[in-house]
Amino acid sequence: MSPVSLSDLVSILAECxxxxxxxxxxxxxxxxxxxxxxxDSLLLLQAAELVLQRHGVDVPEExxxxxxxxxxxxxxxxxxxxxxxx
Amino acid sequence: MTSHGQxxxxxxxERGSMSxxxxxxAPDEVSERSVRLSLRRWMSRCGDGFDRxxxxxxxxxxxxxxxxxVASSGPEAVQALDLERPGVVxxxxxxxxxxxxxxxxxxxxxHHRMAVGxxxxxxxxxxxxxxxxxxxxAEGDRVRADWLAEAPLLSPHHPMRALPMVFAVDYALAKVLxxxxxxxxxxxxQGVGELAAAxxxxxxxxxxxxxxxxxxxxxxLAAPAGGALAVAAGAAEAAPHLDREVSLAAxxxxxxxxxxxxxxxxxxxxxxxxxxxxxxxxVRAEAAYRSNVAVPACDAGMDALRGKxxxxxxxxxxxxxxxxxxxxxxxxxxxxxxxxxSRPVRLRxxxxxxxxxxxxxxxxxxxxQGLASLxxxxxxxxxxxxxxxxxxCARPRNADDDRRTVLAxxxxxxxxxxxxxxxxxxxxx
Numbered sequence: 001m002s003p004v005s006l007s008d009l010v011s012i013l014a015e016c017x018x019x020x021x022x023x024x025x026x027x028x029x030x031x032x033x034x035x036x037x038x039x040d041s042l043l044l045l046q047a048a049e050l051v052l053q054r055h056g057v058d059v060p061e062e063x064x065x066x067x068x069x070x071x072x073x074x075x076x077x078x079x080x081x082x083x084x085x086x
Numbered sequence: 087m088t089s090h091g092q093x094x095x096x097x098x099x100e101r102g103s104m105s106x107x108x109x110x111x112a113p114d115e116v117s118e119r120s121v122r123l124s125l126r127r128w129m130s131r132c133g134d135g136f137d138r139x140x141x142x143x144x145x146x147x148x149x150x151x152x153x154x155x156v157a158s159s160g161p162e163a164v165q166a167l168d169l170e171r172p173g174v175v176x177x178x179x180x181x182x183x184x185x186x187x188x189x190x191x192x193x194x195x196x197h198h199r200m201a202v203g204x205x206x207x208x209x210x211x212x213x214x215x216x217x218x219x220x221x222x223x224a225e226g227d228r229v230r231a232d233w234l235a236e237a238p239l240l241s242p243h244h245p246m247r248a249l250p251m252v253f254a255v256d257y258a259l260a261k262v263l264x265x266x267x268x269x270x271x272x273x274x275x276q277g278v279g280e281l282a283a284a285x286x287x288x289x290x291x292x293x294x295x296x297x298x299x300x301x302x303x304x305x306x307l308a309a310p311a312g313g314a315l316a317v318a319a320g321a322a323e324a325a326p327h328l329d330r331e332v333s334l335a336a337x338x339x340x341x342x343x344x345x346x347x348x349x350x351x352x353x354x355x356x357x358x359x360x361x362x363x364x365x366x367x368x369v370r371a372e373a374a375y376r377s378n379v380a381v382p383a384c385d386a387g388m389d390a391l392r393g394k395x396x397x398x399x400x401x402x403x404x405x406x407x408x409x410x411x412x413x414x415x416x417x418x419x420x421x422x423x424x425x426x427x428s429r430p431v432r433l434r435x436x437x438x439x440x441x442x443x444x445x446x447x448x449x450x451x452x453x454x455q456g457l458a459s460l461x462x463x464x465x466x467x468x469x470x471x472x473x474x475x476x477x478x479c480a481r482p483r484n485a486d487d488d489r490r491t492v493l494a495x496x497x498x499x500x501x502x503x504x505x506x507x508x509x510x511x512x513x514x515x
Contacts, residue, residue, distance in 0.1 A: 016318070020339050020463030035455035035480045038462035042316045042342060046365040061367070068481065 001056040004077045006030075008055070009047075013039065013070065016046040030071045041065070044073070057081040104207075105158040105490040106140035107497055107511060111149025118151040118176070119169060126167035129160050136160040146508045152177050154497035156490055175494070179503025184447040184472070185271030186504070187440060188263065188286075189461065190256040191452035192277020192431065194314070194344075194369055196248045200453035201255045201478060202234060203488025208514040210265045214258035221296040222250060243370045245306040249278050249299055252453060256282040257292075259451035259477050259492075262514075266496060267507040268449075272402040274440065276336075276431055277375065279452060280406060281423065287399035289417045294394040301390040302427055305383035312374025314346040315356060318365040327358040335376035336431040338460050344431075346374040380428045388424035396420060409435035433460065441466035447504075448474040449495065455480040489514055 010025045017039065029037055034044065044067065048059040059080045067073035110125060112118040125143060132139045136159055155174040157163035166173030204211045219226035229250050232238035240247050256279050263270075264286075275283035278299065285295045314335055317324050321334055321343050332347035332355045345355060352368075359366045374380060398414035405412045409432040416422045440446060441464060448467075450458045454476075461467055461474040475498060479491045492514060500506040 017463065018341075020341050020468075033480065035459045036462075038459050038468070040342075040456055040459045042318050042365065042367055045367050046318045049365050 004055050006074055009074050012047050012050045016043045025070055031069050033068050103158050105156055105486055105493055107156050107493040108140055108143040109154045111147040111152045113149055115151055118153055122167055126164055130164045132160050144512055152501045154501050156493045156497055175497040175501045177501030183503055184445045186268055187272045187446040187448045188270035189448055189450045189457055190275040190279030190282050191457040192279045193248050193252055193375055194371055195452055195454045195456055196242045196252050198242050201488055203485030210262050211258040214261045215254045218254040221293050222300055243372045245303045245373045249303040253278045253282050256452040260286050265510045267505045272404055274404045276406050283403055287401040287403045288397055289399050290396055298387045298390045302383045302387040305386035306373045309379050310348045312348040312379055313352055314344050314369045314371040315352055315366050316369045317343050329354045333377050334430045337434045339434050339463055346377045376430050384425045384428045391420040391424050404436055406431045406433050406436045437464050441472055446472045450476040
């Protein structure tokens with residue numbers, strides 16, 4: 001298991017949105033709701049699968065559902081990584 | 087009052103902690119800031135007189151720079167009116183406004199108690215929803231009771247709940263926009279949203295549309311248990327991994343399709359997709375919508391619609407079933423409408439066609455933000471040639487959130503110069 005930094009997460013999200021033209025995630029949009037950035041639950045699931053694959057951190061679907069913004073997602077990934085959420 | 091802005095005023099009844107829309111305008115940016123500052127000062131002194139101040143600042147005003155804010159209390163308004171970190175909507179009406187594309191989401195967009203915050207608060211929406219549900223007779227009463235219930239008897243995703251309610255909410259929100267004075271340049275509906283668009287465009291009467299919808303929903307209950315799967319891949323990439331009893335239900339974009347089918351086949355498809363590393367997830371559909379499984383339901387819809395008066399659209403109508411404008415011939419053919427539920431939704435191609443025709447100000451009128459997020463990913467929106475916003479939010483925390491997001495859309499439209507009848511907007515109370 002390896003820690004997931006903000007830049008790791010941003011590049012994973014960008015990769016997931018790359019088939020479409022999802023809004024690039026820059027610092028000023030980290031607190032915007034995912035829907036406003038063009039990210040829906042399927043893109044977030046894709047991101048969670050890449051997080052598991054590359055960092056060994058498992059973010060269950062029902063936890064993923066709590067992430068409304070990129071910053072909240074980072075927080076949840078971090079908690080899952082520390083075993084604070086199951 | 088300040089000399090920089092003009093404000094009108096009315097007094098209305100107490101509205102408790104309801105969200106309110108306040109507007110102002112000024113000749114230029116500098117005076118706009120000073121109007122905003124004076125509103126902020128007034129607001130911070132108003133104590134519990136928020137509604138009184140909101141009433142006074144609710145009226146249309148003249149000025150090249152427009153501002154608006156949605157708030158439900160004095161302190162909240164004061165915070166939003168901060169000059170350094172404004173939580174307000176500011177705009178300068180452009181001489182040329184992009185035409186409005188009204189987008190109506192379909193089945194799958196429903197969620198628990200969607201849009202309840204506008205029901206019995208906005209008279210236009212309330213009348214429209216009641217009109218739809220009253221046409222359903224006793225079942226309509228059960229649909230309404232389940233919709234409003236914290237613990238409904240049937241899930242919001244049950245076909246006899248999802249189909250009528252998504253249709254009713256789409257229709258009601260579109261009616262609200264029309265009442266505000268917004269005149270869409272084009273109507274685009276997804277799934278049952280396309281039927282709502284057909285009613286709005288004068289193709290089919292509301293009673294006939296509801297009859298057909300109920301016939302389809304009722305017959306779907308007899309169909310083999312099925313559902314749908316959202317797949318993070320394009321149609322061609324996913325095709326080799328689909329079970330033969332699973333088919334394309336929606337082509338949403340270059341990286342997202344929805345497939346539907348009977349339960350066992352969906353599970354097999356899920357496994358095949360995962361095995362090759364394609365992400366997929368079950369979506370909120372309790373039937374194999376937009377597949378061959380729905381053909382008997384479409385037959386029932388056809389029986390309901392046969393012989394009914396159908397007219398060519400009086401409003402430009404883009405079909406997501408054909409990814410083309412609806413012709414007079416198609417509009418007046420009952421089979422065109424009845425069999426939509428067995429054919430895939432071609433959203434990707436429809437959006438390509440829409441945006442090839444120029445820039446649009448897209449408004450999604452219906453539950454959730456799934457459709458808006460798909461539109462937002464289109465290159466025409468990502469590059470700023472077109473834009474999209476929604477009347478409702480993805481996850482309302484309470485009923486007032488529904489009112490707040492509807493008012494916020496009114497604020498955005500008004501601030502950017504669209505003709506918005508604010509008297510009508512304030513009827514949401």
